[in-house]
Amino acid sequence: MDILRFATAGSVDDGKSTLIGRLLFDSKSIFEDQLEAVERTSADRGEEYTNLALLTDGLRAEREQGITIDVAYRYFATPRRKFIIADTPGHIQYTRNMVTGASTADLAIILVDARKGIVEQSRRHAFLATLLKVPHLVVAVNKMDLVDYDRAVYERIVDEFTAFAAKLDITDLTFVPISALHGDNVVERSGNMPWYEGSSLLHHLEHVHIASDRNLIDVRFPVQYVIRPHRSTDPELHDYRGYAGQVAGGVLKPGDEVVHLPSGLTTTITHIDGPNGPVAEAYAPMSVTLRLADDIDISRGDMIARPNNRPEVAQDLEAMVCWMTPDRQLTPRTKLTIKHTTRTARAMVKELNYRLDVNTLHRDEEATGLGLNEIGRIGLRVTQPLFVDDYTRNRLTGGFILIDEATNNTVAAGMIISAR
Template identity: 55%
Template sequence: MSATTTTGTLLRLATAGSVDDGKSTLVGRLLFDSKSVLADQLDAVERVSRDRGLEGADLALLTDGLRAEREQGITIDVAYRYFATARRSFILADCPGHVQYTRNTVTGASTADVVVLLVDARKGLLEQTRRHLAVASLLRVPHVVVAVNKIDLVGFAQDRYDELAAQIRAAAADLGVPAIHTVPVSALEGDNVVERSPRTPWYDGPSLLELLEDLPTADDVETQPFRLPVQTVIRPQSAAPAGYEDYRGYAGQVASGVVRVGDEVVVLPSGRRSTIEGIDTADGSLAEAYAPQSVTVRLSHDLDVARGDMIVAADDAPTPVQDVTGTVAWLSDRPLRPGVRVLLKHTTRVVQAVVRDVVGRLDLDTAALTPAEELALNDIGRVQLRLAAPIAAEEYVDSRRTGAFLLIDPQDGFTLAAGMVGDALAAARFPGERPVQYTI
């Protein structure tokens, strides 16, 4: 599996932007120009556009229904769309743009390979732009593409685009964004969205869709350590077929890496060792399995393994921890303060935890970590947690799967925060320096 091969691969992307930056129109243009809109959908859009007195189809109407639902008080965290080109398939997470929906951007970007962030060429960088860049950085999204939209409304001016591109790169560097790309577009008229535009002869880069088709996805699974969070233990519930009376399998989705029959593994947090005796699926047995396959593994030893345990490669096992320092995006109306008791969900494991300290809050204007006694809705900050039981956590910069966690209200089950293990704000604490750039 090559990290650089894109033909036929799946790319997960999230769109974000401030209010009225043209995100709905851009999503509609992508779907329309890539011929991913059904005829009846287009007919409906054209009919409503005519009723509103418009000469052409308002492509933003392809997503306006979601906005109307929000106005009716219906909760929609993220709207997902699926489309494909001859080169690649896409899952698009369409995140709302208003500041109070920043928590939704966290949801949409958490599994994304790329975030497409819109900036209005007339308005430039706004606080919400920096907030979305900070979220992309904290979530270690491999790529961020900034579409400088409405370039037609500034006369396709190269100097304005160059000015904004420089500001974007500086802000991205301050916030530790791994890889940044900029494209001048007009979502309304289609310039540089799917096809390159003759009205920007000074821009020699790819169109937005061409860029999305060429971006590499995650690293080769062969280079990642094996991790399998156990979701359930499978045992015969009634009279079992001959040969399966003593069957015991541990089912879950491979979070990273590759496992083969005969590999030595460790079960965490107990630290007990064994070897892989078999790998089973609904379609039969396998000699090997890799992320993100869902499988059931059998071990050669009769160990006490339960939901929430993690089966990992014996030669690269993380050390379970009970004290966790992490960066969190606070998603609740209730503030986070020291002493608050929460549930922490890490992979398939849920443990009780207490907030020992709120270290600081990210200042989006200065990209610095500032002292804070609490975190409020949409704040991003650094906290210290004490857990009632150990978890096999790893640094988020090393693994987006085993380095992520959720904080949950133990009373009502409400998700309070999305968290990243480790000092994800390290770059932000040194705003005068430029973080090291890397490409996945």
């Protein structure tokens, strides 16, 4: 079975955590003691229904305030597919958490309260999902029970969001009317909305096609670790030298000719070892160990690619970044550490081109810095060459994080627009 990673987003109180709780509950993916604890807490709080949001809102502050603060990851599976859920906050002050949760997602679910319609946060999260190149977008119009399952309300929201989406780069957009509280159209089709002819939300999640979303053309293998079992008593392992990492793009097979970067030396793959033994081919996002025909000086941070299909080798980058720390601002001349795939280097912000208002999409070219949760376009100069692709082409080799040199805290997430 393949794995679908999806993130939930939307405005405050749109029901993101309740929806995930409903998915876990109706798919029988929670333990009895978890359900008993949630039922007990709901009863203690005098709530009429079992508060399924408590399955994901685990922080005390989240329960006290009734909001989601941090990204909560949950896991469940059906006979058809495995799922990793990132429940992301709706408040604007937690934009960085939403960026974190959506950065690795195959699909984003944007919840819209049927009573309120499309609000500012709905547009903001839709834009962030497209900025992060999440391939599939689902707009779940929630709380349909509170508008008497009115078809006109649903269609008005669909029309309004479709008009807004025309301004964005969305490749796959789906609408589903639901009630997370009662389970309408979440796991099973609802009899309360006979006018809706589409599938339930879970059915869509099970069947959405994600295999073609990954880049299977450009071979990219960032080397994470060199495996050399020096002390092995097994004669077959005495001369073993393998290069471990996660495939970031393309398909690798024994016999393929590859090039090592930065040296530019070419060689051939002789074996590919997986966690359970040799494999015939490796593709993203598999973690494997490559064995090569020639002894080349390869270390962590290097890249293996095709001789005629190489990434850009660059020290100057144009990128969009989301600033994630309240302790300081990102300004020109700021010095940071950049982590790109498995390579780490020092970097300096050369320029801030503009700060982006994610609500209006206005570019403020007079901005002098980026504060917490703000997004902007910057120019970076890196002390050593990085092997990069544009983020639109490969999210793994096109993404990076920036780290504070003094505290070692992650202060920004970035997406490469171009390299030179």
